[in-house]
Amino acid sequence: MKENANSALKIVASFVFVFAIVGVLYVVYFNSNGQPSTDVPVGVKTFGSCSAMSSFIKTNAQKSYPSYWGSGVVRAFTGVTGAISASPSMAEGGKATDYSTTNIQVAGVDEADITKNDGKYIYTLSGDKVVIIDAYPAESAAVLSEIAFNSSTERVTEMFVNGDKLVLFGDKTDYNGPIMGAEISYRPYYYRTSSFVKIYDIVDRSNPILTRDVAIDGNYYSSRMIGDYVYVVLNSYVYEDIVMPNITAGGVETPVAGCADVQYFEDVVDSSYSLTTIMSINVNTEEMSEKVFLTGNTQTMYVSTDNIYLTSTQYYYEPMPLVGDFFPRSEEKTLIKRVGINGNTVEFKAEGSVPGWILNQFSMDEYNGNFRIATTSGHVSRSGGGSSNNVYVLNGSLDTIGTLEDLAPGEQIYSARFLGDRAYLVTFKKIDPLFAIDLSDPTNPNVLGKLKIPGYSSYLHPYDETHLIGIGKNAIEAEEGDFAWYQGVKLSLFDVSDVANPKEMSMVSIGERGTDSYALNDHKAFLFDKEKGLLVVPILLAEFDAEPQSDWDYGEYTFQGAYVYSVDLTSGFTYKGRITHVTDDSLLKSGYYYESPYSVKRSLYMDNTLYTISEKTVKANSLIDLSELANVSLPYEGSDYYYGYYGV
The missing domain is CATH 2.130.10.10 (YVTN repeat-like/Quinoprotein amine dehydrogenase)
Structure with missing residues (x-):
């Protein structure tokens, strides 16, 4: 993006990107037949046309940032944000009687993840593939099937498993280039980004059958599953030439909404606008319905069994000299939208705000009707x-x-x-x-x-x-x-x-300074079970081979894998051992971690077997003594390149 502002404005703009700019909520609901609902929340107005919407957005956005849509100063970016144990299943066909599930925040509200299991099979991502492993019992563990994707056009990000249905979410990208004739030096290049939802019948785990394939404009944000219903949240940026999102199913592309149907709250202004789409999907019947919101970028989401809360942070700036104050003085608040959910019904309920910004989904909670x-x-x-x-x-x-x-x-x-x-x-x-x-x-x-x-x-x-x-x-x-x-x-x-x-x-x-873990920023990487006294966390280990010279010295990398502890109220944490998927010492000590196909990203258990999962391997170890029971290679085809090293 090209800057043509004076130097002071450039300094401001270079820091603006670290703040999340969000705002107004507009709601338009479409039923399963594609017809707009007549239910309109109190205080909501509608646009008469796309040009009216564009004018409204530009006028109100420029009250905060005159750069919106390329009017001279670099456009502000949206950006910063500041379990639990398994339920037993019936012993059927060699299925475990006790197994872990995804570490979730709210009981009864499942969260999509890169790995799932049902006490018998493990479903996980391996490069451009979704792999199904017959994991229990461990001694006969083997890959049953794989679903391959073209990474240049489609990328799977998360999944749910519901009985004999596998639900996959991901992104599709179609580069369209800039719109010619416009001041393209100040506008973003136009990608047509869309997301997909694919449902597979997995009655036969060795032969998954695609039964539903839907693409909808926007970036996949997150999802939840309550009973047989999945709720998917997507965001898409609103450009000056308003293009409403389309949905494609069965090869037929239709608009989700028209500009004249979009509703808005006139008394709230913001400086960045996005469309937020909520899809409701019945996994069994595969019926879908959509609601579209015109808002700032949804940054954080909390979901209870009855409501979806969408939040975003809005910053207000006071003009002031930069000398003596590196940042302009600002005041922020978190905007909150409550959307009621019940089966395929999704309804806007309320909006509010509080001072400050929030860290993540665990900064929110619903209890006894209060938020x-x-x-x-x-x-x-x-x-x-x-x-x-x-x-x-x-x-x-x-x-x-x-x-x-x-x-x-x-x-x-x-x-x-x-x-x-x-x-x-x-x-x-x-x-x-x-x-x-x-x-x-x-x-x-x-x-x-x-x-x-x-x-x-x-x-x-x-x-x-x-x-x-x-x-x-x-x-x-x-x-x-x-x-x-x-x-x-x-x-x-x-x-x-x-x-x-x-x-x-x-x-x-x-470890020492430099030691890291996926679980620090991703609760789904954290495995705990009180009844088993089990705690497993992924670790990238850094250690000193000599006394450090200062508190800011980093250790040398010596290990990556999973650390296993027993934990109880009498003895606290007791180290049991560690498991790695790396066999090459140079790779083990490389520090190549977050992009490595060898790094253990998830762990789970079935009865007394611990499974650790990377993109390359599923390894099974006894929970009694951590002895290895099985090592299943996954069909990963990505590069092992790191710092000049190629793995095999």
Whole structure:
């Protein structure tokens, strides 16, 4: 994108991209026959034409950023955001009687993932393929079938398994180039991005049969499955030449909505607009319906059994000289949309907002008809101040009824977990305060107790009602400056039975500075089962072969794979061993991790067998002594290239 602004505006624009710009919600509903619904929420208006919509967007966007759609200054980007154990199944045909499922946030609300299992079969992504493995019993484990895709046009991202149905989600790309005749130096190149939903009949796991193939304009964002219904959320950018999304099924392409049908809230303005489409799919009947929202980019989503909450962060800027203040002074708030779901019915219910920005889906929760949300206001800086943290309770209309503000000034939220009448927050700048918050009176949230320890937890997982497991990083306070140096991965077991006096009852530090884990940012990589006393986390290990010279020194990479622990309230964490999918020592020590087909991204169990999954391999080990039971090679065909090394 070409810049033609003066130097001061360029400085502002270069930092604007780190802020998420979101806003207004417009709703238009289409039933299964493609006809618009007559139900219109109170306060919603409609556009008369595409030109009216375009004019509205440009006028309101330029109130915040005059650059929208290439009018002279670089256009602002949207960007930053700031289980649990398995259910037993009937013993049928060699199927495990006890097996783990995807680590989810809300009971009864499944989350799509790169790997699924049903106690007998494992379904996983391997490069450009979806692979079905007959995994149980482990001694006879083998690949049954594979579904191949052309990576240049289609990319599978996640999946669900529902009985004998496999549901795949992914992206399709068709490059159209810039629209000629326009000021293309200031406009984005136009890609026609669309997403697909494919449903397969897997009664015969060795021969999956495609029964439904639908493409819809927009980028796949996320999805949930409740019972037999899957809810899919997609985003698509709105260009100046308004093009409404199309849906393609059975080779027939039809518009999801027309401009004249789009509804909007006139009193809310924003600086970046997107179409958000929600699809409802009955997995058994394969019937689908769609709703389209014109909004800012949906950044975070929380789903209960009855509602989808879509949130985005809006920033307001005050013009001010750049000298002495690197950033313009800003104020942010999180916009919240509640969409009711019940079977194939998807209805807009309410909208609201709270101050600050949120970290991720665990910063939100629904409980007893109220919506709870934790936010950070402002941003942490080494010069001190500038941020604080908050908890808000909103009713069903998304009106704020309870407020707790100004927690841990100068820090920001690193993890949050709402559990019944309690909320637990971890904030961090130099040390890790764990806050225990009482929400039993939703109109009067208050802090019950807090614990300050080195490091932080980036994910909190309930062990039981009065204990939490945290995974994050250790940290050492810098000798100079108001910050801390991250160190190795840290596991903590917290006792919150006495909420006025939380305790870290057990702690394990893994590796040195440079050690990493998928589970730090992806809760689905975290495997825990209380009854088995089992904890498995993927690890990229960095260690020192000599005493470090400073707190900011990085260790040398020595291992990657899965670490296995037993955990209980008596002994805390007990190391059982580790499993790797790498056989080449140079690769093991390369640090090649996040793009590596050898890195263990998921783990699961069936009865007393632990399975670890990478794109190259499914490995089965005994949970009793971690002895290897099986090693199944997957049909991965991607490159093993890293730092000049080619694997085999």
